[in-house]
Amino acid sequence: MKAIICEKFGMPESLIFGDLPDPKINSNQVLIEVAACGVNFPDTLIIQGKYQFKPDLPFSPGGEVAGKVIDLGEKVKNYQIGDSVLALCGWGGFAEKVAVDVNRIFALPKGIPAEIAATTLYTYGTSFHALKDRGKLKSGETLLVLGAAGGVGLAAVELGKLMGAKVIAVASSQEKLELCREKGATATINYESEDLKSRIKELTNGNGADVIFDPVGGHYSEPAFRSIAWKGRYLVVGFANGEIPKIPLNLPLLKGASIVGVFWGQFSKLEQEKSTENIFQLMKMIREGKIKQHIGKRYPLDEAPEALRTMMDRKMLGKGVVLVK
Incomplete structure (x- = not known):
């Protein structure tokens, strides 16, 4: 199968477009023919060997896919060959096929295109969990979003508005x-051009x-x-800036x-169970037209390294997607 291959940890320019053997599935996995794969910040860390999980070399990056089931493990009962699904594979998505554990797969509702499905879980999933479960955002509160034009930031802007907050985009x-407006x-x-604190x-x-x-992290966090307001909640989502900030602990006090x-x-x-419930709520919002992913650019499979470079340089508006089929 055709794939983007990471043979050694490094920058996007070190990735190659070539052939890998088709993945083999175990009894609790399905084999997916990939239609689209989202481009996410963790992909840029995985290829450098800097993420929480380090796959064995060689591998394909790409952790969020949509496509069709083309093979099933013997213990898989909830899906059939031909089913449209979206999946969290962790890596392996920048390829024509990927094997995924059945508990990381979700049925793709009718009417939602593959490119939308493949760009929803990481961004909207992260932002919805952050605002709803961790931040306990209430209607009428003020939400400040740093890095607001990126994938998760833009999702947070949209969801925050939908949840009734006054949203300040940075x-x-x-x-x-x-775009944030x-x-x-x-x-x-x-x-x-403006002083953030004042x-x-x-x-x-x-x-x-x-x-x-x-x-984002970096020097804007402090x-x-x-x-922040009295009894405010500061949500630490990631460090796209590359610098982990050091917050003086007297400030939260x-x-x-x-x-x-x-x-x-x-x-x-x-x-x-709670994560799946959140995903179902997001899919309902998409079907009802309440949220809509902003796809900044679509890339063919062989240009996936360019997508990762754009992500690393923080030039991606909204979400990038690699179209495989």
Whole structure:
């Protein structure tokens, strides 16, 4: 089968487009013919050997796919050959076929295209879990989203608006902020040209943000936290900036605030019933037109390394998707 191959850990430019043997499935797996695979920040870490899980070499990156079931393990009872599914494979998705554990597969509702399904779980799944389960976001509260024009950030903007919050989007260009406004941001901050801390205070009448969604990290995290409201919740989603910030612990004490970790991948494994319920709710929102993924760019399989480079350079608006079939 054709695949993007990581033969040694490194940058996207070290990946090659070539052939790998078809995956073999065990009794609790299904084999999926991949139609589309989402492009996600963890993919950029996996190819460098920096993620929580390190696959054996050689492998294909790509952790979020949609496609059709073409083979079943003998213990798989809930799916049939020909079923349309979306799946969390972890890696292996930038290929024509991928083997996935049956407990990481979800039936794809009719009417949802493969490219939408393959770009929903990581971004909307993460953001919905963060805002609903970890941040306990309430209608009428103020939500501040850092890195708001990226995949998870834009999903947080859209979901926050849907949940009744006043959403302040923070990004690095007017083009990105305009996209955030289209998705429902009430106010915006360009942190390349505006002072983040003072602008947050100004936009919240000195009260600060009730919930801060941070998938970026780096040197903007501390000024954002210094602008959090009393009893605010600071959601640590990721470190796209590449720098893990150090927050002085007197700040949560003085603010009566919480620093809350958001690890959606682990949540989806350890709390499968609750995670599945969230995914069903998201699929319902998509079918009803309440949320709509913004696909920044579509890539053929052989251009997947370019998609990862765009992600690493933080130039991707919304979500990228690799179309395999």
